[in-house]
Amino acid sequence: IQMTQSPSSLSASVGDRVTITCRASQGIGNDLAWYQQKPGKVPHLLIYGASALQSGVPSRFSGSGSGTDFTLTIRSLQPEDVATYYCQKYNRVPWTFGPGTKVEIK
Amino acid sequence: EVQLVQSGTEVKKPGESLKISCKALGYTFTDSWIGWVRQVPGKGLEWMGVFFPGDSDTRYSPSFQGQVIISANKSITTAYLQWGSLKASDSAIYYCVKSGPDGWTNAFDVWGQGTTVTVSS
Numbered sequence: 001i002q003m004t005q006s007p008s009s010l011s012a013s014v015g016d017r018v019t020i021t022c023r024a025s026q027g028i029g030n031d032l033a034w035y036q037q038k039p040g041k042v043p044h045l046l047i048y049g050a051s052a053l054q055s056g057v058p059s060r061f062s063g064s065g066s067g068t069d070f071t072l073t074i075r076s077l078q079p080e081d082v083a084t085y086y087c088q089k090y091n092r093v094p095w096t097f098g099p100g101t102k103v104e105i106k
Numbered sequence: 107e108v109q110l111v112q113s114g115t116e117v118k119k120p121g122e123s124l125k126i127s128c129k130a131l132g133y134t135f136t137d138s139w140i141g142w143v144r145q146v147p148g149k150g151l152e153w154m155g156v157f158f159p160g161d162s163d164t165r166y167s168p169s170f171q172g173q174v175i176i177s178a179n180k181s182i183t184t185a186y187l188q189w190g191s192l193k194a195s196d197s198a199i200y201y202c203v204k205s206g207p208d209g210w211t212n213a214f215d216v217w218g219q220g221t222t223v224t225v226s227s
Contacts, residue, residue: 048215088213094153
């Protein structure tokens, strides 16, 4: 199963609503996670089960979707959200990551 | 506090062997998958494989099968990633990861600090 993300990069203004899409080449149910990796830092988990917010993650982040199409939304982009965002499927081995979406501030 | 503490930076020559480690703290080691993710500087995340200490079940990405060995010693709650013969293309940051946040979710809820491996003649 291949994972794709779009766009590969985006630039948005502080306060904007940002949407990142992840697509699986075959259905994966809800077995999808989203990670954030800030420049030079270790990745960390934002969303699991396609829509469950990991403890400690700000509520402006949300996830949706099931099957093959998934979305990560940042409700109001903040400067500290500059990062690369990765989706990952974990229904069956291999637990493949998407290629990443780089988010910058305009 | 749940933590994964990885071994330090390695600089090796092509053809040398290497085993890096990841000490798990603060959770029941045998209840979660523990695995490894590779990141070449400037590139994305690559899932390498996982090990379940409860029954020693090991799963590899096809891209890494036969290239590395993932193992663990549950008596000291430590996971390992090893190479028999390193190549320059193995130069990367390697992250140790734990599955979670609950027993039926295989997202990676805890990440180690990363181990940088440089392979150069």
